[in-house]
Amino acid sequence: MQKVPHLGYVNIDKTQIGGKTPAMVSLLVHALLGVVCLVVIVKTNPAIFARFQTGSQISALEVFYYVVGLASIALGYYFNYHFVQEYATASSNPIWGPGSWQQFIALGYDNPAASSASQDYTIMSLLIFPVWAIVDGRRRGIKHAWLYIAFILFFSSASAWAFYLATIERQRRHKITDIEAPSRV
Numbered sequence: 232m233q234k235v236p237h238l239g240y241v242n243i244d245k246t247q248i249g250g251k252t253p254a255m256v257s258l259l260v261h262a263l264l265g266v267v268c269l270v271v272i273v274k275t276n277p278a279i280f281a282r283f284q285t286g287s288q289i290s291a292l293e294v295f296y297y298v299v300g301l302a303s304i305a306l307g308y309y310f311n312y313h314f315v316q317e318y319a320t321a322s323s324n325p326i327w328g329p330g331s332w333q334q335f336i337a338l339g340y341d342n343p344a345a346s347s348a349s350q351d352y353t354i355m356s357l358l359i360f361p362v363w364a365i366v367d368g369r370r371r372g373i374k375h376a377w378l379y380i381a382f383i384l385f386f387s388s389a390s391a392w393a394f395y396l397a398t399i400e401r402q403r404r405h406k407i408t409d410i411e412a413p414s415r416v
Contacts, residue, residue, distance in 0.1 A: 258311055265304075265385030268378045269394070275374040279402045290404060293397045300386075300393030307387040314338075356388040364395055371402060 273280045282288060289297075319330025327333040339349035361380045368376020379398075382391035 255312070255315060258308065258315060261385045262308070265382060268381045268385065272375055272378050272398070276398070279373065279398060279405060281405070283404070283408060286408070290400060292400050296393040296397035296400065300390040300397070303387040303389035303393065307390075352388060356383045356391075360388070360391060364391075367399075368395075371399060373398060373402070 314335060315330050317330075318334060320328075322328075336349075338345075339352075340346045360383065361377070364376050364379045367373075368379075376395070379391050379395045382388075382394060
């Protein structure tokens with residue numbers, strides 16, 4: 232703890248180094264929250280994420296979805312890191328001002344080409360995918376399917392789609408295995 236003389240209180244913020252919060256803290260928090268969402272999804276859907284008794288534990292299609300999802304996270308964090316490095320200041324916060332979400336979104340509409348891509352991404356990420364994931368997840372019996380929406384905020388839109396599609400592929404494979412299992416007895 233350090234005494235901040237001009238404010239008259241004790242600062243217990245452990246994210247500060249030399250009185251300043253490192254710019255990458257918000258990116259690390261986002262990554263951690265994304266991992267927490269993934270853990271909750273896996274833990275609350277044990278039947279979907281259970282090991283297969285026979286055959287491959289993961290299909291080629293699941294591998295494809297996971298690789299694409301992980302690549303989108305890596306690329307997104309690469310560009311987000313460079314955005315924060317270029318725009319954030321010592322007094323930045325993650326909500327508004329330099330290096331913030333507000334500035335990030337505004338820069339996505341910086342020119343007509345970027346605006347075209349950003350509006351498409353916004354409609355897909357904030358309207359179509361959330362409604363589809365919630366409705367489809369309920370129909371399929373996927374618990375907490377709405378957590379895939381958090382992937383859009385914490386990881387990337389592409390990872391939300393990829394991980395959700397990998398989940399329904401895994402669920403489909405379990406159903407096939409369950410149907411075939413009695414005929415083998």
